Amino acid sequence: MSDPVRPGASRAAAFARNPAFWVVILLLAVGAVRMSQILARFLEAFPIATVAAIGLFGLLAIPFWLFVSELDFLEREPAGLMSVAFAWGGLVATSVSIPASTALENLIAKIGSPSLAAEWxxxxxxxxxxxxxxxxxxxxxxxxxxxxxxxxxxxxVYGALVGLGFQIVEDVVFAIGAVALAGQGDQIQPVVTTFLVRGFLAGVWSHTLFGALAGAGIGYLVVTTDRGRAHRIIMAGLALFGAWASHVLWNSPLFREGLGNGAVALLAVLVFKGLPPLLLILYLVRRAHDREAAYYVAQLASLRDPELITVGELRALGSGSRRAAARRHAAASAGRQARVRVRRLQRAQARLAVELSRASAGSTERPDGRHHDDVREQRAALVALGHPEAVEGVHSWRHTASTVGTTAVAIAVLWVALSALGGG
Structure with missing residues (x-):
């Protein structure tokens, strides 16, 4: 683990002294101007469709953002940097990719053939x-x-947020392009169709996923300093290649006509193209989370203070599923407020773990004890509710039934979406 930047004014001052910070700000500003010009043309030509597209895809971004931000529960990323990552994808990457992709397609047509460019x-x-x-x-x-x-x-996390920003802005552009291609004026039906295809169906394993895969490579390159530079560069290159290859497969004309007729055939194509990168990134996330969790849980275990964290809480804190199970157990035994307090206690314990890791790494920032006090405060509130420990309870059939029911509803919604697009 590396030494963290000191928070507050020290962090802001460090950013201001960093030339890269101002370069990034400049690129974001240029990208914002470019995308604002495109948005202005959309609003002038199709105001209703443009507002509808921004609203639909903006709403889609919220659950993705929340999910990605929860991936690193034990050491959450600063909201400002997460916003920069999202803005880079939506403003810089898109404004560069729109003209550059067109230019490269033209080059493929010249070097290869117009038919090759049309297909691939x-x-x-x-x-x-x-x-x-x-x-x-x-x-x-x-x-x-x-x-x-x-x-x-x-x-x-940062790669996924860059991909999410890119995905949302690109989807809005595609939606308005679909409106223009339909030639029926300022209508929202093409926007809804684009939302179902590019947002609802393809959203799980498109740019957010590709960005996460490439981001994992950059993380490996930066963090694993115990490995040789050549090895780290190769691994980062392989991650980027994996993102590129997954994107190529997704955009390729393979199975463009589907695997037959009907919703099941269309779903099979989506799974065939999207499942490999999804499984890969889930594996990487699980492995990285477990390694990080083991490190931070060890920091808390060294305290040997059950008022700050108990043996059962150490076990629960290291696993996302067990953290969630502890919250459900609190709600079942002491009500909704206990569930909220368990989450707050877990969050306070995570912040304390980060503080301890910084101290052990020799950070110049001295612990001020506020995280210890925060944990004790949350513990006292939980005790007052009659639920003194944030641990998972006995597995409940209600949770299993809820999971099965949620899965059934998701499949039903997916089936309706596929049928609405002519798949059934």
Whole structure:
């Protein structure tokens, strides 16, 4: 683990002294101007459709943002840097990729043939430009705040947010393009169709996932200083190649006509193209989370103070599923307020673990005890509710039934979406 940047005014001052920070700000400003010009043209031509597209895809971004931000529960990333990552994807990467992808497609047509460009242009040009542009966003985060990237999981989070920003803005552009192509004026039906295809169906394993995969490579390059530089560069290159190859497969004309007719056939194509990168990034996230959790739980275990964290809480804190189980157990035994307090206690314990790790790493920032006090405060509130310990309870059939019910509803919604698009 690397030494963190000191918070508050010290962090702001450190950013101001970093030339890379001002370069990133300049690029974000240029990207904002460019995308604002495009948005102005959209609003002038199709005001209702543009507002609808921004609203739909903006709402889609919220659950993705919340999910990604929860990946690194034990050491949450600063909201400001997360916003920079998202803005890089939505402003810089998109404004670069739109003209560059077109230029590369034209080059493919000249070097190869117009038919090659028509079939494979989007599969070769788009990923080649976009994955590099998005990965540079994670590099930018490293350059302006190196000490905030101290695990592979950090790289995953920042990469996913860059991809999310890119995905949302690109989807809005595609939605308005669909409106213009339909030639029926300022209508929202093409926007809804684009939302179902590019947002709802493809959102799980498109740019957010590709960005996370490349971001994991940058995280590995920065963090694993015990490995040789050549090894780390190769691994980062393989991660970027994996993101590029996954994107190529997703954009490729393979199975463009589907695997037959019906919703099941269309779903099979989505799974075939999207499942490999999804499984890979889930594996990387799980491995990185477990390694980070073991480190921080060991920091808390060294306290040997059950008022700060008990043996059962140590076990629960190290696993996302067990943290969630502890909250459900609190709600079942002491009500909704206990669930809220358990989450707050877990969050306070995570902040304390980070503080302890910084102290053990020789940080010049001296612990001020506020995190110890915060844990004790949350513990006292939990005790007052009659639920003194944030541990998981006995497995409940109600949770299993709820999981099965939620899965059934998700499948039903997916089936309706596929059928609405002509899949059934």
């Amino acid at each position: 242009g989007a599969a070769l040009a788009g990923p080649s430009v976009e994955e590099i542009a998005k990965t540079l966003g994670v590099v930018a985060i490293v350059l302006i705040a190196r000490s905030q990237v101290n695990s592979v999981l950090d790289g995953v």
